[in-house]
Every structure is written in structure tokens, then in C-alpha cells.
Amino acid sequence: MNVPIIDPLQGDFPEIIEDFLQHGNMKCIAFNCHGTLLAAGCSDGSCIIWDFETRGISRRLRDSATISPITSVCWSKHGHRLLVSATDKSLTLWDVKKCEKIARITLQHTALHACLDPGPVEPTVCLACPLSSAPLLVDMSDGSSRVLPVSVSQEGNNYIVAPIPRKFSDGSTPFTPTAATFDRSGELICVGNSKGEILIVGVKTSKVYGIIPVPGGAVIKDIVFCRTGQYVLTNSNDRVIRLFENLLPHNNVINELEIVDSFNNNTNNNVEEYDIVEKLKTTGTKCIKYLREFQDVVTKIQWKTPCFSGDGEWILGASASKGEHKLYIWERLGHLVKILEGPKEAIIDVVWHPERPIVVSVSVTGTAYVWAKDYVENWSAFAPDFKELEENEEYIEREDEFDLNPREDEKEKEEVVDEDAEVDIENIEETSIITISNGSHEELRYLPAVPSPDLSEQQDKYPASPSRLEESNNSASPFDNDVVTNGHASSPMEVAENSLAEEDGGTSSKRKRKPSAKGMEMQAEKDKRPATKNQKSSSVSKTSKPRTKYDIDSDQDDEFTDGFVF
Structure with a gap:
């Protein structure tokens, strides 16, 4: 209803x-x-x-x-x-x-x-x-x-x-x-x-x-x-x-x-x-x-x-x-x-x-x-004398509508505008509502707003996801004493991730696996003992013939897994 x-x-x-x-x-x-x-x-x-x-x-x-x-x-x-x-x-x-x-x-x-x-x-x-x-x-x-x-x-x-x-x-x-x-x-x-x-x-x-x-x-x-x-x-x-x-x-x-x-x-x-x-x-x-x-x-x-x-x-x-x-x-x-x-x-x-x-x-x-109020925009009136019709109407043409020289008594009189008159741009003309409220220039209408940091600057300073940053900005207030400055409330997990990212130079947030003690000992023994005959022959054979993409990928896998205990 x-x-x-x-x-x-x-x-x-x-x-x-x-x-x-x-x-x-x-x-x-x-x-x-x-x-x-x-x-x-x-x-x-x-x-x-x-x-x-x-x-x-x-x-x-x-x-x-x-x-x-x-x-x-x-x-x-x-x-x-x-x-x-x-x-x-x-x-x-x-x-x-x-x-x-x-x-x-x-x-x-x-x-x-x-x-x-x-x-x-x-x-x-x-x-x-x-x-x-x-x-x-x-x-x-x-x-x-x-x-x-x-x-x-x-x-x-x-x-x-x-x-x-x-x-x-x-x-x-x-x-x-x-x-x-x-x-x-x-x-x-x-x-x-x-x-x-x-x-x-x-x-x-x-x-x-x-x-x-x-x-x-x-x-x-x-x-x-x-x-x-x-x-x-x-x-x-x-x-x-x-x-x-x-x-x-x-x-x-x-x-x-x-x-x-x-x-x-x-x-x-x-x-x-x-x-x-x-x-x-x-x-x-x-x-x-x-x-x-x-x-x-x-x-x-x-x-x-x-x-x-x-x-x-x-x-x-x-x-x-x-x-x-x-x-x-x-x-x-x-x-x-x-x-x-x-x-x-x-x-x-x-x-x-x-x-x-x-x-x-x-x-x-x-x-x-x-x-x-739900205002509906209407862009149909393109000219000052344009009239929008709800339904079709029969148009009756005037006798002198398309004449080159219409009668003088039907011409619209142009308003006389005094271009030399001074325009007052300092004083405000009070409306009826403002007059009712006893308006004056001493009234407090606005308060200076507290500026907030730009979102792009916060993203450069804190390598966090945009969605998380937006949530922290929405929840934080410049008037709360318990909120971290710059609108970023960090959790212990976020602090650990940010510190690791800074140690890596900020290029990647992935964590590298640390080799075990047994793996480091095996790697040290391997570096000390001389190369065997098979290793020398394999190195010669590798240098003698052209290397393929499969060989390069396999060498990289060996270097990555060598010295680790799974």
C-alpha cells in the first residue's frame, strides 16, 4: 500500500x-x-x-x-x-x-x-x-x-x-x-x-x-x-x-x-x-x-x-x-x-x-x-523554446511562421542588459529559510576537515594488498588514539611478512627453504674431494656437444635440490 x-x-x-x-x-x-x-x-x-x-x-x-x-x-x-x-x-x-x-x-x-x-x-x-x-x-x-x-x-x-x-x-x-x-x-x-x-x-x-x-x-x-x-x-x-x-x-x-x-x-x-x-x-x-x-x-x-x-x-x-x-x-x-x-x-x-x-x-x-529525493534526469530539452510532448499532437502552422520578415508586433522584445553595472559577488542574498533561522555571518557552518594520507602513498610504504588497506582505512579514524598512524593496523603475521619482504629487497614475498645441517656437511665434502673420471668425461662431453634446453633445465634442478634433505 x-x-x-x-x-x-x-x-x-x-x-x-x-x-x-x-x-x-x-x-x-x-x-x-x-x-x-x-x-x-x-x-x-x-x-x-x-x-x-x-x-x-x-x-x-x-x-x-x-x-x-x-x-x-x-x-x-x-x-x-x-x-x-x-x-x-x-x-x-x-x-x-x-x-x-x-x-x-x-x-x-x-x-x-x-x-x-x-x-x-x-x-x-x-x-x-x-x-x-x-x-x-x-x-x-x-x-x-x-x-x-x-x-x-x-x-x-x-x-x-x-x-x-x-x-x-x-x-x-x-x-x-x-x-x-x-x-x-x-x-x-x-x-x-x-x-x-x-x-x-x-x-x-x-x-x-x-x-x-x-x-x-x-x-x-x-x-x-x-x-x-x-x-x-x-x-x-x-x-x-x-x-x-x-x-x-x-x-x-x-x-x-x-x-x-x-x-x-x-x-x-x-x-x-x-x-x-x-x-x-x-x-x-x-x-x-x-x-x-x-x-x-x-x-x-x-x-x-x-x-x-x-x-x-x-x-x-x-x-x-x-x-x-x-x-x-x-x-x-x-x-x-x-x-x-x-x-x-x-x-x-x-x-x-x-x-x-x-x-x-x-x-x-x-x-x-x-x-x-529520487531525481530523474531529463536531457530532452535542448533548446529554450523546446517543448516535450507526452503524445502526438496535431500542429497548426501559423500564417507567417516561415516568412522572411515576420510582423514587428509579434517579435519578442529582447531584454535590455546593462553591461556596465557592477555585480556584487561578496554579499549573499538570504533566502526565506535562512531569514527564518536568523542567519548571520557569525554562524558556524563548516569545520576544517582533518586530512588523511593518500592511498597510493600508503601502498608504496606498506606492501599490503589493496583490499586489506581499504579495510584498515575504513575502520581507522584520525581521532582514535589506539590506531596506528597512516591508517595501517598491522597484525603480528603481517609484520613478519613485511620484515621478510624488506630483507629480500622488496622484490618478492616468497620464503626460501633453509638447508639442514646434514645437507650442509654433504655439500662441504663434495666441494673438497677431487672430480672423478666420469665427472671429467661428462664435463668434456657437455662442452663438446651443444647443450639443449632439457640439459639446462636439468642442471638447474640439480643445483636447487643438491644439499637439501627431503
């Missing part, structure tokens, strides 16, 4: 697996704002920075104190910093260009997801979502943290904010990770709870400004904003992805919420016992509007890490089923356009390229698959 409902040529979305990236066991990935660099967290505690244009490794960030698997990676707005969370309850902030660690702190719980504040250029404040507790607002500069509210309850005319989930009768906390994320401005945080609600919380005040009830009332697992901040996606435990529209402005969001809050208070000031929670829900519906939902009606599968395309026109949902690598792509209006099927490996993370129709998905084996 992998048949698109609408014409697939109308949209730019991936269709086939173009390439795959493999280095260690990758667990999570993230693009920078322009998609030129791809960060991947591995199971050994390291973070790999891929140059996505060349598909090569530009950096390897490794902290000796972190040896646990990475749970999430997040870029700063301009790409100079990278936040990494691991299963050892640590948060590490890196300077990507200098490859230096800025700060590292340890939380009380393992953070499943962590993201940096999108407001400042060099952020130090981050949002951490622990495994079984409320979200934390952490300042990496001094290590301070603040717990965010996850629920609101009514008691009389006042409301109580609960910073931690409710406990069971035995006193234990439920295993329900809370989803939270910054908005585009960085002034608000959207927190999803287990009651199917989204709380709008202020970053500086931790005040709850509104509540958005999600249809279904199921546990919210993911909250994702598009790059423009206009639309929001939620992934709930009821196997449904829901789309919301953000009605708040991009700037001065807190002032807008204060105006809406005061308007609600003035409207309901005559009510003595007005429900505060209902007032917060009214404010929330004026901030975020529910649009539609996306789901697989037939299979009712769970979804993993939904995301938007770079322009926000397409919505991607990854199947969370085991042994299944499926990507569902919907149009924002609700139409299913494509189902991508990959290898029989479960998906653990997926991201969409910010500016191109490319999707990168990570499987449980640690391999990242690059999905791209």
Missing part, C-alpha cells in the same frame, strides 16, 4: 535511501541551523560531528569522565555550542570550533532530552527533561537548577502548582517522563503532562500563563515546534500525532500573555468563585489553536520523534514498532503522501534537514540512513 495519495511530483520530500553514515554505535542526531553539520551521540560517550556535504568526520568530542551512552544532542542558535546529555546523569556544554569543554554538571536523574535556550547567541541556560521527574531549567555557568511545574489543581479560589508528578499509594513516583521544549523566542516553555495538557510556563518567572487541553487526554511524549514557530506537533500515548497553530507573536510574548490574562480577569470579575483552571484553559486556547490529527487508522502504531520539514509544509512520523523501519510523510493539510520502508531495523531517532528534502534516520544498530 505504498502508493501516494496525491501526485508525488508536487512536493519535495525524500523517497529513497541515498547513503548511510556509520561510526561506532550512534544513538541520537541533530542538524545545525543550516544543515551543514550533523552531530551524533554514540554509545561510548563520544559525540561525532559529521560534515554533511562531504559525509566525512570533522570533529570528535570526547570527555574522559563520560563513558555512558548519549541520550540527546542539541545545537545552539548559531552553531558554536553543543549540549550533550548522557545516561550517567551528566550535561556537557562544548565549544565546537575549539573542541573544548565549557561546562559539565551532574543531575539527580538521567536526562532523556536536553535543549539550549534559543534566545542568546552563546547560551548557558538549558532545559533538561529527566526520566522520572519534572523538567529542570539548568544554568550551566553556575550549576543552579529550577524545577518547572507540570500540573495545576484548584483549591477554592486559588490554584496549586505541582512541580513533581503525583505519587502512588506506596509513595513511589510514576514512570512517566515529561515532555518540554522552548518556543522560538526562548521566553516560554511548553510542558506536557500525563493528563493530556500543555502548560505555558514563563522562563524567568516559572509562572503558568495558560493550559492547552489536548484531545484524548493521553500522556504527551513529544512536543515539537517548526522552525518558524507557527505550528506545534504533539505525540501522545494514544498513537495520534496532533497539529496545533501558535497564535502568539514571536517577540514580546510575555506582554501578550499579560494582556490576555488581564482581559480574562476583567471579563469574569463578577463571578465570586470562578474556576482558575478554566481561566487558564481559556487563555491557552487563545494562544495555541488545535487544527488536526495524524495517525495510521489501519495498524494503530505508536510514533517515534515526529518532526517538521525545513519549510514546515510536511510532517514526518517514524514508526516505533520493533523490527520495522517505516517513515510516514503527511502534508500539513492532513493528506498522507508517502510511506518510506527501510531495512528491518527499529528506528530510535529521526531528523529532517533544515533546508533540503533530506531525512536522516538512526536504527538500533547505530547506523544513520540518509533518505533523499
